[in-house]
Amino acid sequence: MTIQRMDNVGIVVDDLDAAVAFFTELGMELEGRAPIEGSWAGKVVGLADLRSEVAMMRIPGAAGRLELVTYHSPKAIVAEPEISPPNTLGLHRVMFTVDDIEDTLARLRPHGAELVGEVTRYEDSFLLCYLRGPSGIILGLAEELG
Incomplete structure (x- = not known):
């Protein structure tokens, strides 16, 4: 199967x-x-x-x-701590590849998006970042380079 x-x-x-x-x-x-x-x-x-x-x-x-x-x-429960750090056990991050990471961040900030760390370059392959969205959800964003 x-x-x-x-x-x-x-x-x-x-x-x-x-x-x-x-x-x-x-x-x-x-x-x-x-x-x-x-x-x-x-x-x-x-x-x-x-x-x-x-x-x-x-x-x-x-x-x-x-x-x-x-x-x-029943109402949703809030895990402790309410805003979990990226190394918390369990599912909590979804990663998306985007065309332009800076543009995507600019569009998401008015909707409450906040960077967890910073936009970082990985070799000559990717720009990467984690951001926190609604209800504390962590999203990963990746922009493929050149």
């Missing part, structure tokens, strides 16, 4: 509208948005009385999606 594809990465956010606006500015498209609730949904994730809303984001012309979800019931 083999894996057919990676369908999506799920990210829990506290403000779904802000997260959709952030990832739209990054260059993704909103594929769809819907409430998810009921016993079937609660059974899948192991939460009773589940009420949530999901926004599916995609990169135009590319495979893979981000599933942004906000929980209305």
Whole structure:
């Protein structure tokens, strides 16, 4: 048995509208948005009385999606510390390759993006950086050089 594809990465956010606006500015498209609730949904994730809303984001012309979800019931919990450093165990970073890293940062800053470190050159291959977005999400950005 083999894996057919990676369908999506799920990210829990506290403000779904802000997260959709952030990832739209990054260059993704909103594929769809819907409430998810009921016993079937609660059974899948192991939460009773589940009420949530999901926004599916995609990169135009590319495979893979981000599933942004906000929980209305039960409310999302905040991990300690609230803003986790990059070496925290578990899933917490998504990396995107962009055409122009400085332009991308300039467009994302009005949506709350903050650099975690700094934009750094890796040999003659890439400009790289980590930035923090909505709900403390860490994104990696890479710009391929020459």
